[in-house]
Amino acid sequence: MLTRIPVIYMMMPSVLLLCLLVSFSLGDLPTNYEYYTSDGISSGLSTDQPTFYLNGKEIYIYSGAIHYFRVPRAYWRDRLRKLRAAGFNTVETYIAWNLHEYQSGVYDFGNGGSDMEDFLHLEEFIQTAQDEDLFVIIRSGPFICAEFEFGGFPSFILRDGQDLWVRTDNELYMNYVTRWYNVLMPILAQHQFTKGGPIIMLQVENEYAITGYKDHNYLWHLRQLMLDNGIVELLVTADNPWKGTDGAYPEYFLMTGNFDSDAQTNLDTLKSLQPNKPIMVMEYWSGWFDYWGQQHQNKTADQFKEVYEAILSYPASVNMYMFIGGTNFYFLSGAQNLAYDDLNTKFTPMTTSYDYGAPLAENGAYTDKYWIAQELIAKYNPIQTKLPxxxxxxxxxxxxxxxxxxxxxxxxxxxxxxxxTSSNLISMENMNINGGSGQSYGYVVYRKTGLTLSANSVLKIEGRVCDTVIVLVNGVRVSPILETSSDLNNFGTWRTNDSTLILNTVDLTDVTVDLLVENWGRVNVGAYRQYKGLWEGNVLINGNIISDWTLYALEFKKSWTNSLTDWTSVTSRDINQPVLYKGTLSITGTPGDSYVYMEEFTKGIVIINGFVLGRYTKMGPQQTLYLPAPLLKEGDNDIMIFEHYQPAEQVKFVIEHVYTNH
Incomplete structure (x- = not known):
C-alpha cells in the first residue's frame, strides 16, 4: 500500500516517479506514535486553536468505537488492527460500570468472579490498542447509554428507592459514583498519553443535555473526582449540537457533537458555540440498532458515505459510532421508554445483536462501509503514517x-x-440476595401456595408487568404464548395495564400459582429508576389481595447452571411450562465462529458452556445469535436452551445472521 501521491508527480518521468514511490513507500512512514512522540512527550491534546494539537503537532482525530465488553477478549487485537488498517488513529470505548462493579463494592477488571470476567480486562484492552498504534478515547460515564442495560448503571443503586436520583448531584447517587470513580480513575490515570499511555481524551457523563436537568454542580463534581484521581488529559462532553450548552460547562469542557445527518448545520452550530476551538463529532452513527418485534434497521452505504465525507471535508475530527457494534451478551441489551416515566408505559427492548450496520459486522467481517471509510480517511487525512x-x-x-x-x-x-420471602410484592432489585445487592438479571418467580380457587377465578396484576409474565397453575402454563409482535398487546406484557387472566375452569384446592417475570433489559433512555418484576401494585385473585410470597431468582449464572445435575431424558416437548433443555455439540479440532439459528423456537435464552449467549424470540427481527469461537472448546460443548413456550427438537447453526419478523 502506498501513500497518496500529489497530482504533479504524475507528470514526472517514469524513473523519477518510481524513485519517489519507493521513497514514500509505507515502510518509510512513521507509525502513529513515532510521529507524535519521537521527540518525547511534553503535552496532551491542546484546544487553544481551531484544530487539535497533540504534543505540539496538529492532529485530526479519526476514531472508531469498539466496546471491549461487546467483543470477545480473544478478538480484541483483530478488531483493533482492522480499525488501524482502515486509517483510523484512535479507538473509543465506553466503560461499563454495571459490569465492573457487579455487586455493591465488588469489582471485576478481569478474573474477578463475574460471568463477564473475560470481557473485563480493561487495561489489557487499552494496552492492546496502544500496541496496535491507536490512541484511546475513554467515555467513562458514569451514565453511558450505549443501548446497554440500565445505561451502564448497576442495578443495586435502585435499592435506595425514591430518595436516589441518578445523573444529578443527589447525595445517595454521588456516594456510589464517588466510590466507583475512586476505583476506576486511578486505573485509567496510569494509561494517559502524557504518562506514556494511549488515552488522549476522556468524556464526562454522556448526552447530559437530554435529561433537561442542567445540574452543573453534578458535572463539576464529576470533573473534580477525575482530577483528584490523577486525570490530566482533555475532558469533553458530548451532546446533540442543537441542545446548545445544556449538557456542559463550556469553560471546563470541550463540547463535542452527536448526529448522523445535516453535517454542515451541526458542525456550524458547534463552531458557533465554541469559537476558535477544535470541532469534533463524538458520535457519527454508522448505522442503527434493532428492537424486538420491529423491523431490522439498515442505513445504506451511500447514506453513510454522504454524511461521513461531509464531516471529514469540513474538516472536523470524528468518532464513528460504531466501528463494530458487537453483541449484547448475557442479559445486557438495553431498552427505551419514550413515555419518560418509570412505569414501563412505552417500554421498547433491544435485541441481543448490536451489529449496528457498522463497517465491521458483528462477527468482525468487512462490510462496504469499511472500504468507504478507508477510502475517505486516506483522502482527507493530512498526516500520513504507517498502516498495517x-x-x-x-x-x-x-x-x-x-x-x-x-x-x-x-x-x-x-x-x-x-x-x-416478602409479605408484599417487591422488585427483583429489592430481593435480599447476592450480599445485599439484590437481583440484576434474568427472571424472578413469585410463588403462592395453598390457594383455593373456585372455577373461573380471575387473576389481576395491578399496574404494568416489568417486563413479561408467564402464569402457571400447579406447574401448568395458563397465560398466552408470546410468539408474534401482535402478541405483545395481550396479557403478560408491559403494554397491558391492570391486566386480568382466568386461572382455571374447575374448582381447585391446595393450588400453587407461579408468576415468572422476565427482565428484558432496563432502559438506557427514557427512565432512570426502572425496577423489574412485579412492584407497581398488588396481585389479586377474585378481588382479594394475595400476600406472603416466596420469590425465586433465576439468574442463570455460569457456576449455578453448570452445577445442575437433575437432568432427565426428554420424553415430551409439550410440558406446557418453561423448560431448560440441553444437548451436546462435539467439535473436532479448533473451534470456529458460527450462528445459532433460533427461528424454530419461540422465546428464551441460549446458554453455551454455562455462559448466557443472549435472548431470542421468534417475533424477530433477529433470528440468529452470533456464537464466537472463544466461547467453545475442542471436544464436547453444552448447548442449553431455556425455552418459555414451545421448543424445537434440534438446535441448528448457520454462517450469517437471519432477520425476519413474525
Whole structure:
C-alpha cells in the first residue's frame, strides 16, 4: 500500500516517479506514535486553536468505537488492527460500570468472579490498542447509554428507592459514583498519553443535555473526582449540537457533537458555540440498532458515505459510532421508554445483536462501509503514517445440528434457585440476595401456595408487568404464548395495564400459582429508576389481595447452571411450562465462529458452556445469535436452551445472521 501521491508527480518521468514511490513507500512512514512522540512527550491534546494539537503537532482525530465488553477478549487485537488498517488513529470505548462493579463494592477488571470476567480486562484492552498504534478515547460515564442495560448503571443503586436520583448531584447517587470513580480513575490515570499511555481524551457523563436537568454542580463534581484521581488529559462532553450548552460547562469542557445527518448545520452550530476551538463529532452513527418485534434497521452505504465525507471535508475530527457494534451478551441489551416515566408505559427492548450496520459486522467481517471509510480517511487525512495490512477475515463455519435430549423443568430449577420471602410484592432489585445487592438479571418467580380457587377465578396484576409474565397453575402454563409482535398487546406484557387472566375452569384446592417475570433489559433512555418484576401494585385473585410470597431468582449464572445435575431424558416437548433443555455439540479440532439459528423456537435464552449467549424470540427481527469461537472448546460443548413456550427438537447453526419478523 502506498501513500497518496500529489497530482504533479504524475507528470514526472517514469524513473523519477518510481524513485519517489519507493521513497514514500509505507515502510518509510512513521507509525502513529513515532510521529507524535519521537521527540518525547511534553503535552496532551491542546484546544487553544481551531484544530487539535497533540504534543505540539496538529492532529485530526479519526476514531472508531469498539466496546471491549461487546467483543470477545480473544478478538480484541483483530478488531483493533482492522480499525488501524482502515486509517483510523484512535479507538473509543465506553466503560461499563454495571459490569465492573457487579455487586455493591465488588469489582471485576478481569478474573474477578463475574460471568463477564473475560470481557473485563480493561487495561489489557487499552494496552492492546496502544500496541496496535491507536490512541484511546475513554467515555467513562458514569451514565453511558450505549443501548446497554440500565445505561451502564448497576442495578443495586435502585435499592435506595425514591430518595436516589441518578445523573444529578443527589447525595445517595454521588456516594456510589464517588466510590466507583475512586476505583476506576486511578486505573485509567496510569494509561494517559502524557504518562506514556494511549488515552488522549476522556468524556464526562454522556448526552447530559437530554435529561433537561442542567445540574452543573453534578458535572463539576464529576470533573473534580477525575482530577483528584490523577486525570490530566482533555475532558469533553458530548451532546446533540442543537441542545446548545445544556449538557456542559463550556469553560471546563470541550463540547463535542452527536448526529448522523445535516453535517454542515451541526458542525456550524458547534463552531458557533465554541469559537476558535477544535470541532469534533463524538458520535457519527454508522448505522442503527434493532428492537424486538420491529423491523431490522439498515442505513445504506451511500447514506453513510454522504454524511461521513461531509464531516471529514469540513474538516472536523470524528468518532464513528460504531466501528463494530458487537453483541449484547448475557442479559445486557438495553431498552427505551419514550413515555419518560418509570412505569414501563412505552417500554421498547433491544435485541441481543448490536451489529449496528457498522463497517465491521458483528462477527468482525468487512462490510462496504469499511472500504468507504478507508477510502475517505486516506483522502482527507493530512498526516500520513504507517498502516498495517488489512487482516484476513475469520470465516464462520457450520456445525452439525444438536439434538436436545436432556431437560430440567421449571419446578426443579426453582429447588436450586436463590430465594427470598416478602409479605408484599417487591422488585427483583429489592430481593435480599447476592450480599445485599439484590437481583440484576434474568427472571424472578413469585410463588403462592395453598390457594383455593373456585372455577373461573380471575387473576389481576395491578399496574404494568416489568417486563413479561408467564402464569402457571400447579406447574401448568395458563397465560398466552408470546410468539408474534401482535402478541405483545395481550396479557403478560408491559403494554397491558391492570391486566386480568382466568386461572382455571374447575374448582381447585391446595393450588400453587407461579408468576415468572422476565427482565428484558432496563432502559438506557427514557427512565432512570426502572425496577423489574412485579412492584407497581398488588396481585389479586377474585378481588382479594394475595400476600406472603416466596420469590425465586433465576439468574442463570455460569457456576449455578453448570452445577445442575437433575437432568432427565426428554420424553415430551409439550410440558406446557418453561423448560431448560440441553444437548451436546462435539467439535473436532479448533473451534470456529458460527450462528445459532433460533427461528424454530419461540422465546428464551441460549446458554453455551454455562455462559448466557443472549435472548431470542421468534417475533424477530433477529433470528440468529452470533456464537464466537472463544466461547467453545475442542471436544464436547453444552448447548442449553431455556425455552418459555414451545421448543424445537434440534438446535441448528448457520454462517450469517437471519432477520425476519413474525
Amino acid at each position: 495490512a488489512v487482516p484476513d477475515e475469520i470465516k464462520p463455519i457450520y456445525y452439525p445440528w444438536v439434538t436436545l435430549d436432556k431437560q430440567i423443568t421449571l419446578d426443579t430449577l426453582l429447588i436450586h434457585a436463590l430465594s427470598d
